[in-house]
Amino acid sequence: MTKARDARFWNLIANRYSKLKIGDEAAYREKLRLTRVHLTPESQVLEFGCGTGGTARLHAPFVRHILAVDISDKMIAIARQRAADEGIGNVSFEVASIDDIGTDRTYDAVLGMSILHLLDNRKEVIGKVYDCLKPGGVFVSSTTCLGTGPLMLRLALPLARPLGLLPSVHFFEIRDLVAEIAGAGFEIAHQWQPGPKAAVFIAARKPG
Ligand SMILES: C[S@@+](CC[C@H](N)C(=O)[O-])C[C@H]1O[C@@H](n2cnc3c(N)ncnc32)[C@H](O)[C@@H]1O
Numbered sequence: 001m002t003k004a005r006d007a008r009f010w011n012l013i014a015n016r017y018s019k020l021k022i023g024d025e026a027a028y029r030e031k032l033r034l035t036r037v038h039l040t041p042e043s044q045v046l047e048f049g050c051g052t053g054g055t056a057r058l059h060a061p062f063v064r065h066i067l068a069v070d071i072s073d074k075m076i077a078i079a080r081q082r083a084a085d086e087g088i089g090n091v092s093f094e095v096a097s098i099d100d101i102g103t104d105r106t107y108d109a110v111l112g113m114s115i116l117h118l119l120d121n122r123k124e125v126i127g128k129v130y131d132c133l134k135p136g137g138v139f140v141s142s143t144t145c146l147g148t149g150p151l152m153l154r155l156a157l158p159l160a161r162p163l164g165l166l167p168s169v170h171f172f173e174i175r176d177l178v179a180e181i182a183g184a185g186f187e188i189a190h191q192w193q194p195g196p197k198a199a200v201f202i203a204a205r206k207p208g
Helices: 002-019 025-036 054-062 073-085 122-132 151-160 174-183
Strands: 044-048 065-070 091-095 107-113 133-143 187-192 200-205
Touching: 002 073, 025 054, 025 107, 025 133, 025 187, 025 200, 044 054, 054 065, 054 073, 054 091, 054 107, 065 073, 073 091, 107 122, 122 133, 122 174, 133 174, 174 187, 174 200
Parallel strands: 044 065, 044 107, 065 091, 107 133
Antiparallel strands: 133 200, 187 200
């Protein structure tokens, strides 16, 4: 039910989202670079919450294959169209929640960009990512850590969310996220926050 409501929200804004300019282009480029340190031409990659697929399409030339999933069919439709326009053939865009991904197939890298703070079951998902990775595989994430969060947002969310006006948003500190990722068994390979309020980039390795 919650997921269906969130999917409706992201469907509603998919068109606008697809036209948004990246806030900090230099930080975004650096996150791409830091991610590619962990990718090889043989890499099998999973990205969840891929949105309109910009990040998957940029990584596509550096890996074997990316399965990129999102709960919003409108986001996936835009992602597929753009990949087709760009002649990208090694990314499969599918409508799916990370919860639907089985652990029977394993990946060299899993990406979760601007998504962990939106999940009601964040710890469970981090555990699933661990199970989805081959030994030595890497979980790359970029997450807005809102701490206790702005008061207005905390007040607005319980009112706006049932109406589908806002998605699920969770408030936690960077240290909480790092503890959750490490608690799942990962070793933190790289942690970088471009600015005081910026999303934190974390590359975490499953021990080999
Ligand atoms: C803030 S957008 C980020 C999109 C993209 N990763 C980016 O960095 O631009 C969050 C995306 O996560 C998707 N999403 C939310 N919950 C999800 C879930 N449980 N599984 C997969 N995708 C989900 C939403 O539909 C939305 O497209």
